[in-house]
Amino acid sequence: MKKIIKRVVIIILCLAVVGGGLYYYLTPDTLEVKTVSRGTISPRLSGTGTVEGDRKLTIYSDVGGVIDERFVENGDRVKKGDLLIGYSGDSQQNEVDLAATDVEYSEKILGAATDNRATYQSKYNTAKRKIAECEAVYGLLELQMMSLNSGVYLSDYELNQRKKCYEADIAKKEGELAEKQAKLTKVESDLKAAELKEEKDTEKIDEYIEKAKEYQDDIGDLNEDISDLHKDEICLPQEGMDPATHDRYLVLENNLNTVMRIWTDAKTDKDTSQSMLTAYQEIYADEQQVERDKLTLTQAEKELAKAVNGGVAPEDGVITECLVDVGAYVEKGVPVIEMQTAGSYKIRMMVSKYDISEVHEGQAAEIKIGNMKYDGKVSKINQAAESDASGKAKASVEIDVDTEDNLIVGLDADVTVILEDAINVLRVPSECVYKDDDGSFVYIVTDGEVAKEYITTGRDDGTYTEIEGLAEGTHVVSDPGAASHLGEEIIEEEVTE
Numbered sequence: 001m002k003k004i005i006k007r008v009v010i011i012i013l014c015l016a017v018v019g020g021g022l023y024y025y026l027t028p029d030t031l032e033v034k035t036v037s038r039g040t041i042s043p044r045l046s047g048t049g050t051v052e053g054d055r056k057l058t059i060y061s062d063v064g065g066v067i068d069e070r071f072v073e074n075g076d077r078v079k080k081g082d083l084l085i086g087y088s089g090d091s092q093q094n095e096v097d098l099a100a101t102d103v104e105y106s107e108k109i110l111g112a113a114t115d116n117r118a119t120y121q122s123k124y125n126t127a128k129r130k131i132a133e134c135e136a137v138y139g140l141l142e143l144q145m146m147s148l149n150s151g152v153y154l155s156d157y158e159l160n161q162r163k164k165c166y167e168a169d170i171a172k173k174e175g176e177l178a179e180k181q182a183k184l185t186k187v188e189s190d191l192k193a194a195e196l197k198e199e200k201d202t203e204k205i206d207e208y209i210e211k212a213k214e215y216q217d218d219i220g221d222l223n224e225d226i227s228d229l230h231k232d233e234i235c236l237p238q239e240g241m242d243p244a245t246h247d248r249y250l251v252l253e254n255n256l257n258t259v260m261r262i263w264t265d266a267k268t269d270k271d272t273s274q275s276m277l278t279a280y281q282e283i284y285a286d287e288q289q290v291e292r293d294k295l296t297l298t299q300a301e302k303e304l305a306k307a308v309n310g311g312v313a314p315e316d317g318v319i320t321e322c323l324v325d326v327g328a329y330v331e332k333g334v335p336v337i338e339m340q341t342a343g344s345y346k347i348r349m350m351v352s353k354y355d356i357s358e359v360h361e362g363q364a365a366e367i368k369i370g371n372m373k374y375d376g377k378v379s380k381i382n383q384a385a386e387s388d389a390s391g392k393a394k395a396s397v398e399i400d401v402d403t404e405d406n407l408i409v410g411l412d413a414d415v416t417v418i419l420e421d422a423i424n425v426l427r428v429p430s431e432c433v434y435k436d437d438d439g440s441f442v443y444i445v446t447d448g449e450v451a452k453e454y455i456t457t458g459r460d461d462g463t464y465t466e467i468e469g470l471a472e473g474t475h476v477v478s479d480p481g482a483a484s485h486l487g488e489e490i491i492e493e494e495v496t497e
Helices: 002-026 090-148 156-196 202-234 243-280 283-309
Strands: 029-035 037-041 044-053 056-060 065-070 083-087 317-322 335-341 345-351 364-369 372-381 393-402 412-418 422-429 434-436 439-446 449-460 464-468 475-477 490-494
Touching (some): 037 449, 037 464, 065 090, 090 243, 090 283, 156 243, 202 243, 393 412, 422 449
Antiparallel strands (some): 037 422, 044 412, 056 335, 317 335, 345 393, 439 449, 439 475, 449 464
């Protein structure tokens, strides 16, 4: 009996186990589902950027010369006016010395020209006064001699012939005199021009001086000859004078000779002085040369001051690259230092062609650099694409950082740009969306069974994803194991948002 009861119990237990297994395998699984709904999506665009100063600056060499010192290295933070590089200044000092010598020389030329002009003007005035005096005395003596000769005449014919000879000789001599004076004026003008040249031809200058002296001597001789002819013309020999009259005549003749000599010397001095005054009348050119040389000296002194003062930082900032080393020679205007200004900072972030259409100037941003967090704002979207580290063309976006901290230029920064809200759009929880080679899809429940449905996705704020391709109210499986129940009947457990 006991054996029968034991067998019955075993059979009952076996039937219970089999029944439980059948119930387990035949009963549908329960999966969590969520509903496609309408609502607002607040999308975010996350990426990594690089800290930069607000502007890049290139420091150019103010002068040409040898770099004597460099006071900064890459990464140094500088203040406005800090010394960056120093120059030897040797070439600038040489230019100053040379310009100072030119000024000294041109001032001496001007001084000499001024003094000479004053000297010759004085000589001219003196000679002119003497000539006037000699003319008056000559006229008086001439009248006295003519009165002594009034009673004694040569034959008219002989007297006229001899006068014509004297007049012809005087005219010839005066013609030669005019020619010599013209040549003297030309030589003196050439001499002045040669002395004003920067590169002076000493041999040519000496030649002009020698010619000028030669012409002056010739002019003096001609004036003396003309004076003698005039004297001879006036003092034609007379006949019939008594001894007393003849003595008086000789005294007048002697005085006349003295006056003619003084007159001749005065005319020579007047002509020479007038010629020299003509040569020095262009003293304005000497004054202009002095001014040009002084201007050159001023410029050279400014260049020397630049070399002595060295290159300085135009603004506060961070040195990003030193382009020259100590001992190098640089031309004026060559880049020597690159820096970024530190009045404010910005983050430069690369954005793909798929996301850039959602980014606009003025959008807020959240920035994280290490453990520090900052607020920011999109300030610029560059309109020329740039290549990222992988070589892909992307848009460069600049984001201003709201901070008074001294940030380290070149560090990476995590950036989240807060994009525009998408209002009243179809959406599903982001964890329900999957991707494969054919695109984005979700698992939905149709007639109690799990099905795979491809969709078009839009903006995503990390919680919800904007979609197209499903009707509002559609149940979407949110259970991670949905793929293993594809095509199976399930029991839905709707999860309220």
